Amino acid sequence: MVKILIVEDEEKIARFIELELKHEGYEVIKANNGRTGLEIAEKGEVDLVILDVMLPEINGLEVLRRIRKVSDIPVIMLTARDAVMDKVSGLDAGADDYVTKPFAIEELLARIRTALKKRVVTVKKDVDVLSCGLLSLDKKKHKVVYNNTEIELTNREFTLLQILMENKNIVLTREVLIEKVCGYDYFGETNVIDVYIRFLRTKIDDVFNTKIITTVRGVGYVIKDE
Secondary structure, three states, rough: OOOEEEEOOOOOHHHHHHHHHHHHHOOOEEEHHHHHHHHHOOOOOOEEEEEEEEOOOOOOHHHHHHHHHOOOEEEEEEEOOOOOHHHHHHHHHHOOOEEEOOOHHHHHHHHHHHHHHHHHOOOOOOEEHHHHHHHHEOOOOOEEEOOOOOOOHHHHHHHHHHHHHHHOOOEEOOOOOOOOHOOOOOOOOOHHHHHOOOHHHOOOHHOOOOOEEEOOOOEEEEEEEO
């Protein structure tokens, strides 16, 4: 279950958001000041933070800056102010999105879904060899092996396979994969990921009579634990 942290000192607003999130099936934790919210976020046990700007003890922007030193967890800022500079400060500090009070709960829920969809959870950087059944990928040696047979991949094919293996059992959208494989400024064909998935299947699935990558219709792709 997705766990969301609400850091908001106005109890009525926090309670309102909490009830709506629980109704949508999320697990919710609340904190009514910046210090407590930061301590919870730093533990790394939540999937997204809804963070008010004006908080007692430590303000929201400072909480965000400290979170960003240790985590890339999605953070949506809440504020009663609508000044452009406030939004710029929040986004520059690393916020994923920004919602101005008063807001429609449907808008907040939509932004939460978008932020969660964009998130790519990766394994620790010190893991150099990834595996899934008989398939293994060595990041340092840039080498892919299936059942002791090496597979020659292009750089993009290797990167795509690496991202999918780092995120086993997590369905990644085509948009996320395009950003990770081709870069944020990619403006080429939108079906580029489908093309590279087909290349990988030709080199792995077809050759070794297996099924490594699963298509989730209308969403994206996933590699599941065998």
